[in-house]
Amino acid sequence: MLKYLLEKEFKQFFRNRFLPKVVIVIPLMVTLIFPLIANFEIKNINLSIVDSDKSPYSQQLVQKAQASGYYRITNISENYDNALKSIELDQADVILEIPINFEKDLVNEKAAAVMITANAVSGVKGGLGSAYLSSIISDFNTNVRVEWLQSDSRFVVPRFEIRPLYWYNPMLEYYVFMIPALMIMILAIICGFLPALNIVGEKENGTIEQMNVTPVSKFKFIISKLIPHWVVGFVSLTICFVVARLFYNLIPAGSILTIYILASVFVLAFSGFGLVVSNYAKTLQQAMFMMFFFVLTFIFMSGLYTPVENMPQWAQIISHFSPLKYMIQVLRLVYLKGSGFTELLTQFFALSAFAIFFNGWAVISYRKSSQ
């Protein structure tokens, strides 16, 4: 009997105009496009230059800023007022003003002032834009001093340089950090959202009533909803692995099997959560909003974008109740650090607890709602 129900579900799934495309499009979006968009690195800051000095030193400073790769010089103004206008017109984010006599003061009085003005409408861009610029200036400053000392005297000035070594993500690439975490969104949507919406859809259409008068048991009915979505979810996840490998050369440092094992537990937990929602929702609209509310909360509490350690104490406590948090940890640890199953026992037990909790709740709430 289950076989026929599954056949029906798969038929309906592939006959849907929208869903089969989602299975292909979402992994591509998540692995190819999201990492490019959801990027907190600030590049391409529009810089406006007011070089009133026009000396070799001032030009050196401008070149240095340009060579850093963070800036794009979009405006060169004669005076500060014009430069300010370019900020107002949104052509520039940061102004670097080099006053007249910059080189003269630097050589004669061993000190000179420059001014940085930043547009703080976008706080991150303005803040980082001016911070990068100050570090470029102080770097320039050091170079100038070293140059003078070495040309003046015969002894070498001792210098030291800090060279940080970044473990697990040596190039500090943002996508290496984000893609594994984003993959889990696919499982959450396909294995948690879709079956729940499907069941509520049958409720709304009344088809569930026709099914209820048949010998099909409720358990078989629900399993027939879950299995196709599990299959599709794992296909989608696998597409993610392949795309990440092909386009970003991202290979998990640990075993991919570990990911699949923990992902199955996660899927069990999250489809249980979906079933709970489907028991309480009478219409698709209700189900959608309930899902959105909880999933958004789960995401923001999961450490996907902001590290959990940055959150206030109360939020850190809430974050323990987000199943997404544990699965994101799993993917990041396996992909970047190469953790094995034994190192992920905490996550395994947490996810198992969620699976028991949600599915238990689903059974109890179903019994209540079925009368």
Place this chain on the structure above:
Amino acid sequence: MSVIESKNLSKNYFSAKSGKFAGIGLRLSGDPKSPSGDLGDGLCFEVDKGEIYGIIGPDGAGKTTLFRILTTLLLPDSGTATVDGFDVVKDFKKIRSRVGYMPGRFSLYQDLTVEENLKVFASIFNTTIEENYHLIKDIYQHIEPFKTRRAGALSGGMKQKLALSCALIHKPSVLFLDEPTTGVDPVSRKEFWEMLKKLKSEGITILVSTPYMDEASLCDRIALIQNGEFLTIDSPQNIVNKFNKILWSVHSNNMSKLLNDLRSHAGVGVCYAFGDTHHITVVDEKLTINTLSDFLQEKDHKDVVISKIEATVEDCFMELAIPKN
């Protein structure tokens, strides 16, 4: 032999939030097993094998609630009922494999084709289309040319035929049809009732609900239901025969004024609109058609036509239902 029996069934609806009583869904009394044969209101709800049993009543009377209890979709608050000898609460699984249910609303998969829908329902009952094809042949033939069309794209009448085919594919012993002809054109309605008669000859017991009084005469027995209570249960002919009042139909040029004027007359019992005339029962035996006609002409009615008529099931229903309002 009774296929369906009930005993003091009741189902009350409570509003979901406050838990306050929100109305009676169903309250059936009567005990078929008692020595006198019935109790309470003197009505017992029993359906015999192989009969077409009509549940006739207005919207909100409790027809669907009764069907949902008997098809094990709803638990009664109290009382018991059996279908085919099985208790609707304890043996619900056994009932589910031997009844066919066609809900009032089209409840098949709209994204599956006609044939696929039929196949799904055949296979979950562990049977095949071929095995019981003789049962559905007459009905399914009409829609067979469209068997590759999706159910959602069928016309109303075809949807209804498909739903009936799906409810029949496992050769149920009892068929529950909840308002099968609501929203269906007169020709299809007639056709549908002919199909039911054929199914009856196959030995299938049919319980059908309808708000249309004219369909009542097509049933072997009917139960008139209102506000969750049975008003009467009998064969349509007996119900009409039992109607012992004088019944007239009245027509004039001003029908709405006529209704009030008739109701104001002391010799008129109940008066209600019936199609393009008004039906009245006469309580004063001295009242004649002529005196009533004069009375109405005094009240400025023209073209007054009064005639004596035979009662229909609807008249019986009105007679039974109106005093309770």
